[in-house]
Each structure stands twice: as C-alpha cells, then as structure tokens.
Amino acid sequence: MGRNTRKRRTPLATKVVAGAAALAVGGGGLVWANFYASAHEENPGHNRTRSAAAQVATIDCPDVGQQLSDVPDRARGEVDGELATMDSQITEAYKRLATTRRAQAGDAQFVQNAILGPLKDRRKAIIDRIQLEINRAGGQADDNLDELAGCQGQPAQQPQNGDGQDNGDGQNGDGQGGDGQGQDGGQDDGQNQDDNGNGVAGPVADDFIDINDVEPNSRNSRNGLAANGDGGSTGTFTTDCGVNENNLFNSDNLIAAPGVDNGAHHVHDYVGNQDNDAFSSDEDLANADTSCQNQGDKSTYYWPVLRLQDGTEEFDANDLGGGADGNIGRILKPAQAELKFVGNRQSDVVAMPKFLRIITGDAKSFTNGDANANSSWSCTGFEDRQVTDKYPLCPEGSQVVRTSNFQSCWDGQNIDSANHRDHMAFVQQDGGCANGFQAIPQLQVRLVYDIPTPTVENGSVQNPYAVDSFPEQLHKPITDHNDFINVMDEDLMNEMVDCINSGEDCQ
Known part of the structure; x- marks a missing residue:
C-alpha cells in the first residue's frame, strides 16, 4: 500500500534513539x-x-x-x-x-x-x-x-x-x-517470550472480548451521547467522502501539533480534504481538493488506522509513526465510512464556523484515565452492545464497527482552544447545551471493517488487530479517537443547518 503525502521525512537511522535494541x-x-x-x-x-x-x-x-x-x-x-x-x-x-x-x-x-x-x-x-x-x-x-x-x-x-x-x-x-x-x-537478552507473535507491546488477550459477552445497552459513558432525538432539530445530513481510496496517510496531527512532523506518533486515515499534514494552513485547506462527493465539503475527517498484526510489511514499516513507533502490520481501510450530522434534542442548531476544530476521544487515555475517552467498539448485527475498553471478537459474517459521536455544543466564539477541548462540550443528559454554549450539528462517524476474527486461546491472541497509538499507550482500544476540521463552504453549511432544523434527511 502506498501513501499520498507531500511530507519529507528524515531517514529512520537519524531519528531513532541511539542504542535502541530493535529486531x-x-x-x-x-x-x-x-x-x-x-x-x-x-x-x-x-x-x-x-x-x-x-x-x-x-x-x-x-x-x-x-x-x-x-x-x-x-x-x-x-x-x-x-x-x-x-x-x-x-x-x-x-x-x-x-x-x-x-x-x-x-x-x-x-x-x-x-x-x-x-x-x-x-x-x-x-x-x-x-x-x-x-x-x-x-x-x-x-x-x-x-x-x-x-x-x-x-x-x-x-x-x-x-x-x-x-x-x-x-x-x-x-x-x-x-x-x-x-x-x-x-535474563532474556531482549527476546520477547510472550508477545503473541506480533513483536510489539500490545494488544494482548485481555484487550479482546467476545461481542456475545457484552451486555446490551450497558455502555455507560459520560461522553459520546447522541445529540439527536425526538424533539428539537430532528433532521440529518450525510456526506460521502469515501474510505481513503487515495491512500492519504501520515503521522501528523494538524489540530494538536501544527508544524510538527510525526506529531501523532501513529498513522491516520484521511478522507475529505486532500491537503492534510502538519504544515497545512487554513488557506491550504480551503484551496485543496476533496474526496467528498459534494465538492462544497472540503472538511478534513481523520482517525488512527487499524492494523492487522499478521507479519505484513507495510509501506511505513521503518518509518516514524509506523514501525519505528511500534505500529506494525497491514493497514486496514474501512469497508464503509459513514459521516452523518444530526441535530439537537432541545433546540435548533446553528452553523459551525469555518475551520472549527474538534477532537473527540483521547489518544492518551490509557495513562490519562477516561475523562476524555470516547471509544466505542461493536460488531454489525450487535450494535446495541458497545464497549469502550475492549476490541470486539465478532462472529462469522459480522464486521467490526468503530463509532464516534462528537461534541456538539460550541462556545459561540472560538474555532479552537489552548487544550483543543474547552471551546466544545458534549450535550447534557437531557440533550441540551449548558453554560451558554450553542448547539451545532453533531458529527457522527461510523467505520465498518472486514477483519478476520483473532484467535484467543490460553491467554494468548493470534493475529490481533489494533488501533495505531502512541507507543507508551500499548495499542489499548480505549485510546481510539477521531478528528474533524470544518471546511464546508457557507452555502453547504447553511443547507445542512436548514435541513437538520426542518427535520429532513439530506445528503
């Protein structure tokens, strides 16, 4: 699998810490x-x-x-x-x-x-x-x-x-x-005796659960509430931006680490805007091509890739963000990437400002704790069973599903904040926005993957799949996250708001 990126990367030998014992x-x-x-x-x-x-x-x-x-x-x-x-x-x-x-x-x-x-x-x-x-x-x-x-x-x-x-x-x-x-x-001379054959720190058998063992409707997360419901603004707006057919990958994070090469230490899939790297300005984003069918949507949608740790040597096997940061195996593109905006249970929604940035979930939640975690894993046919801290083992014929419901309450002033979170908030339990925040369309991302179900026996897992992560986060499923920058033109944004507020389903 190739990559489509304008980045210039320093050779691995000049970047990896001296003396690291790697095989x-x-x-x-x-x-x-x-x-x-x-x-x-x-x-x-x-x-x-x-x-x-x-x-x-x-x-x-x-x-x-x-x-x-x-x-x-x-x-x-x-x-x-x-x-x-x-x-x-x-x-x-x-x-x-x-x-x-x-x-x-x-x-x-x-x-x-x-x-x-x-x-x-x-x-x-x-x-x-x-x-x-x-x-x-x-x-x-x-x-x-x-x-x-x-x-x-x-x-x-x-x-x-x-x-x-x-x-x-x-x-x-x-x-x-x-x-x-x-x-x-x-006294092991650096040889790993129980790495599930994947050669890196995680995932392990305890990171997986049979979806049949997950209780229906048991997920109790403070985050990730669906904003839409029977009242308020009940419409939807769907944008089709593909599944990264252009092979646009890099390990940057334009929101959290602008101007920093390999700021994420893990690789992202990108759909929508085609000029996504750490050095992209708002002007670059506005002038870029888009993979979205509606050319008025140049927004950038990105998430860490999933990999199947089956011994495949990917294009980035020796690159920072890839193998040099402990992210190995075959990159799995989603079979489906559904991007939908919904309304608010209590009120109409207002237009998002252009270049609004939203991060949902926490790439460091294994060590940070779950205050900002917003991972949600399931299987097709079992989506009333959602789990945050395990990868699901899906039965034959069922596919792995990653779901992210974004924050949809905006402070009405800022397109970003110092910690990239304070300008946004999740809806309250009643579906409304608190503290003077305004309801904007909520982005809901649903990613579906065809993944061979790993085998877990006697405390070991064979051919596991895992989300790319910072190395010290050990590929834990709770570290899953999703990112969005709004680059819709004004006409399309107004169309989306009108559609949602009038209760229609548009695309």
Missing part, C-alpha cells in the same frame, strides 16, 4: 523487548489465562497540554510545538524502558535513575519554556505546572470506565511495574 519482526516493525514476559509461576495453567500485562511497566506522565486553558493566541504555535517535543521525550523514554530489561533486573533503581529522573528534568525544562512563552505573549502562566514534570512507571492494566488511572494502584515510585523482570529473572 525486525515478520518483515517489519520493532520488537519492544520483553514487554509481555511469561509469568513464571507455580500454577501456569491458571495464570496463563491472565494478561501478563499486569506485571509490565509503561511510562505514565501527566498530560501538560490538558492543563493549559489560558494560552494567548500568539503563543499557541510555540506551546503546541513544545508539547509535541514532550510527547517525543516520552516515546524515547518508553523505548529505553522496553530495551533495558536486563539492566532493570540487576538494579532496582535503574528505571528511576536512568529513565524517569532524566525524563523529569527534560520535561521541567520544557514546562519552563512554556511558562515563559505564555507570559511573553501577555498571558499568566500557572506557576504550579512544574508539578506535572515527574512521570511514573505503570503496570499495563487497562483503566475501566470510571476508574481513571486506577487511583494510582500498582504504581511504584521506582518506576517499575511488578518486579520489572521478565522470564528467568529478566
């Missing part, structure tokens, strides 16, 4: 050494049914970006760049964590002294620069941001709905999950 797997990607070491215990038959991830550490850092709510407009570019550098620091620290298991086994303080301590110092330097940039631009930086510099090691246990970060359970100040050792006391 080619199945034709591409990196082995993250010993991240799923077998549990060498007295009753292996019983314990093999558990995820070995419970004894494995990843890097858990406070999300500085989510704490920034008052950044002057003229400082936002610099601040976003600094935050992207901080993400890269976490990635490199994670790589070092994954490739130093022998040293960790021989020194209980290795992780703290060699990884987390230096990481804290580097993060503090960036936080100091962020504070300076905010103050120089006329803002008032929070003096307490330094408290967010320190990171911890965290066992790879999946946060459950409402659990946030497990209230700190299982986190050790020395940065090690469990004893930090692999099989045979960590």
